[in-house]
Amino acid sequence: MNGSRCCCILCALVGLALVWLLMFAAPAVVRAQPPKGPVSFIKDVAPILSENCFACHDAKRKKGKLEMTSYETLRKGGTKDDPIMPGKARESILMDMLTATGPAQMPPKDVGDPLPKEQIAIIARWIDEGAKLDAGIDPKSDLRHELRIRFQPPPLLAAYKYPVNVNALVFTPDKKKLVVGGYHELTVWDAAAGKLEKRIATRAERAYGLIFLPDGKLAVAGGRPGQEGDVRIYNINAGKPTMLGGVPTIDGVNDKTVFLRELVQTDDAMLAIALSPDGKKLASAGTDRLLRVWDLPSGKLEHTIENHADWVFGLAFAPDGKHLATASRDKTAKVWDLSAKESMLTFPDHQNSVYAVAITADGKFGVSCGEDTQVRQWQATDDKKQIGKQIKVMGSHGKPVFRMVQHHDPKSPIVATCGADGTVKLWNPVAGTALKTLTGHSDWVYAVTISPDGQLVAGGAWNGEVRVWRVADGKEATAFNASPGYVAPAAKAAAKK
Numbered sequence: 001m002n003g004s005r006c007c008c009i010l011c012a013l014v015g016l017a018l019v020w021l022l023m024f025a026a027p028a029v030v031r032a033q034p035p036k037g038p039v040s041f042i043k044d045v046a047p048i049l050s051e052n053c054f055a056c057h058d059a060k061r062k063k064g065k066l067e068m069t070s071y072e073t074l075r076k077g078g079t080k081d082d083p084i085m086p087g088k089a090r091e092s093i094l095m096d097m098l099t100a101t102g103p104a105q106m107p108p109k110d111v112g113d114p115l116p117k118e119q120i121a122i123i124a125r126w127i128d129e130g131a132k133l134d135a136g137i138d139p140k141s142d143l144r145h146e147l148r149i150r151f152q153p154p155p156l157l158a159a160y161k162y163p164v165n166v167n168a169l170v171f172t173p174d175k176k177k178l179v180v181g182g183y184h185e186l187t188v189w190d191a192a193a194g195k196l197e198k199r200i201a202t203r204a205e206r207a208y209g210l211i212f213l214p215d216g217k218l219a220v221a222g223g224r225p226g227q228e229g230d231v232r233i234y235n236i237n238a239g240k241p242t243m244l245g246g247v248p249t250i251d252g253v254n255d256k257t258v259f260l261r262e263l264v265q266t267d268d269a270m271l272a273i274a275l276s277p278d279g280k281k282l283a284s285a286g287t288d289r290l291l292r293v294w295d296l297p298s299g300k301l302e303h304t305i306e307n308h309a310d311w312v313f314g315l316a317f318a319p320d321g322k323h324l325a326t327a328s329r330d331k332t333a334k335v336w337d338l339s340a341k342e343s344m345l346t347f348p349d350h351q352n353s354v355y356a357v358a359i360t361a362d363g364k365f366g367v368s369c370g371e372d373t374q375v376r377q378w379q380a381t382d383d384k385k386q387i388g389k390q391i392k393v394m395g396s397h398g399k400p401v402f403r404m405v406q407h408h409d410p411k412s413p414i415v416a417t418c419g420a421d422g423t424v425k426l427w428n429p430v431a432g433t434a435l436k437t438l439t440g441h442s443d444w445v446y447a448v449t450i451s452p453d454g455q456l457v458a459g460g461a462w463n464g465e466v467r468v469w470r471v472a473d474g475k476e477a478t479a480f481n482a483s484p485g486y487v488a489p490a491a492k493a494a495a496k497k
């Protein structure tokens with residue numbers, strides 16, 4: 001395992017703006033080469049500011065009273081004056097701070113390194129050239145929005161240089177294949193042979209939630225952390241494949257037969273998705289704290305509910321389809337009455353981020369898990385006095401528990417959880433008992449899914465590995481690395497010998 005890794009899901013699973021942007025900033029958005037002609041604010045400067053500064057200098061956070069998310073507010077300045085002196089980079093406060101080595105350094109020392117020299121040079125040139133805003137853009141315009149309109153996902157690589165972090169995976173309805181979230185793509189694997197069958201390019205850099213709809217279409221919640229989020233519907237069986245590294249690849253970005261519809265676009269990643277038991281409602285939530293519910297197949301937005309004080313990581317419908325459970329970074333799980341648009345219970349016992357939640361098929365119990373490492377069972381309905389009260393701790397992963405999925409079988413209900421301990425665990429959510437621990441992963445397991453018939457369970461890990469086990473005997477059925485074309489360093493070295 002990687003010893004230097006921060007042990008919280010905030011960094012690893014989502015790592016919003018700060019951690020994520022500063023540590024893994026997606027270079028795809030920032031031009032690698034300095035522009036030949038005059039520097040463009042929107043093409044060259046704004047992407048740098050967005051990736052490195054907006055996290056602390058947007059309308060919400062406004063550090064130093066400076067909001068940089070529009071050209072107008074950037075030029076207005078914060079506690080100090082306009083940080084930019086057009087034509088005079090050397091006299092601009094902005095440049096002072098970008099090149100400072102003491103406490104004035106931006107981004108602040110404790111969150112990251114100074115910007116690369118080339119990026120500082122681009123900003124300096126833009127100021128020296130007059131610090132102009134590109135023609136056609138309103139100075140008041142939200143720069144995040146302007147950047148989103150211009151964003152083009154990078155072309156897919158035939159072979160990954162690094163393993164992908166698996167944040168989501170799902171079995172196809174016939175359980176023969178697994179769809180796994182990749183880097184700006186979804187990959188489809190033969191679940192028995194572990195062979196890559198198809199690649200689907202997507203606008204979203206990461207998928208956090210995948211769910212097949214009754215009509216066989218795939219709903220995906222995801223985005224680019226700190227930049228944008230979306231919920232999109234795909235037909236993964238359409239399109240004209242082109243070959244990439246010998247694998248048929250379809251275009252889920254531009255081909256309208258593959259990318260069918262966008263239900264929502266937001267300013268930051270969407271993290272969870274859920275389908276009502278009757279297949280008629282789709283719910284999604286994420287970093288904007290809002291819970292959205294759409295009617296299917298019309299795609300009409302029926303509910304937008306705001307009540308969690310922080311990101312929503314997990315979602316699950318109750319079997320009646322009228323109640324929805326949520327798990328939040330605000331340290332609570334809640335159950336919502338959709339018709340009343342109210343929360344009917346709050347479960348506070350985790351006392352730390354709650355990552356996932358489920359409601360049992362009889363509607364009686366809630367089960368939730370999170371950063372506190374525990375899987376907890378609580379009263380969801382029935383006894384009014386006891387509602388929202390913990391019944392018991394079902395067990396622990398010993399490390400944070402990231403996700404949970406449920407198979408609604410009245411005879412043998414199962415909940416599967418996955419965690420930083422590298423295991424997937426199976427539980428009986430009604431009895432509140434532990435059933436099995438599925439091992440084999442050597443890294444944090446972030447994603448877990450159960451086949452529609454309840455016979456297979458699969459876990460996806462931070463190091464790209466996907467493992468499939470049989471629920472009946474807990475034996476491993478398949479294992480593969482879900483990073484197209486990736487060759488692990490050890491395998492490379494062995495091949496050379």
Ligand code: HEC
Binds near residue numbers: 049065079
């Ligand atoms: C982790 C949060 C954080 C990040 C990221 C960050 N800043 Fe700051 N910034 C601050 C804080 C806090 C202050 C206030 C410092 C003070 O008043 O001592 C500040 C102040 C400033 C100011 C002075 C505002 C004024 O009028 O007082 C400028 C200019 C600035 N930042 C530019 C940037 C730029 C450019 C970036 C990106 C390259 C950036 N900052 C990234 C936290 C941040």
